[in-house]
Amino acid sequence: MDVHGGLVGPDRAPRAGVQAGVEHELATAGAIAASVLGTAVLPAAQAHAADEPLPCPHIFGVVCTWTGPDGEGGLRLLNHDEFFLPGGVRSAQNQDREPWCFYTGPAFSGPRLQLNPRETNRDLAFPARSARRGFCEE
Numbered sequence: 001m002d003v004h005g006g007l008v009g010p011d012r013a014p015r016a017g018v019q020a021g022v023e024h025e026l027a028t029a030g031a032i033a034a035s036v037l038g039t040a041v042l043p044a045a046q047a048h049a050a051d052e053p054l055p056c057p058h059i060f061g062v063v064c065t066w067t068g069p070d071g072e073g074g075l076r077l078l079n080h081d082e083f084f085l086p087g088g089v090r091s092a093q094n095q096d097r098e099p100w101c102f103y104t105g106p107a108f109s110g111p112r113l114q115l116n117p118r119e120t121n122r123d124l125a126f127p128a129r130s131a132r133r134g135f136c137e138e
Contacts, residue, residue: 065089069123081132088127093120101136102128
């Protein structure tokens with residue numbers, strides 16, 4: 001017997017050689033699994049980043065808005081209805097206890113998007129030209 005408990009002889013291969021082969025196969029399988037899992041985890045990490053808060057002052061009852069996506073551009077705090085938003089709003093973070101509705105047109109007109117309490121939207125997909133506190137109504 002060898003030190004690993006395997007039989008040594010003309011009709012038996014040493015266990016150490018078998019064990020090395022198994023370890024190599026396990027290492028290869030592990031590398032493949034790691035690369036597959038790494039690829040699968042990456043989109044989930046990116047999706048989570050989209051929900052992370054933007055750099056907004058911690059003021060309760062306001063909505064932080066930016067003229068650019070991802071919190072870029074000019075920052076403007078909203079705490080009352082805005083009939084017209086100069087420069088538009090492309091990203092927003094709601095720190096109010098009420099939802100806010102963002103509209104593509106001035107005077108609360110056109111297609112709209114609702115931002116719920118404690119919700120962050122890094123890209124509204126349009127420059128909002130007006131906004132008001134409350135649910136978006138059809």
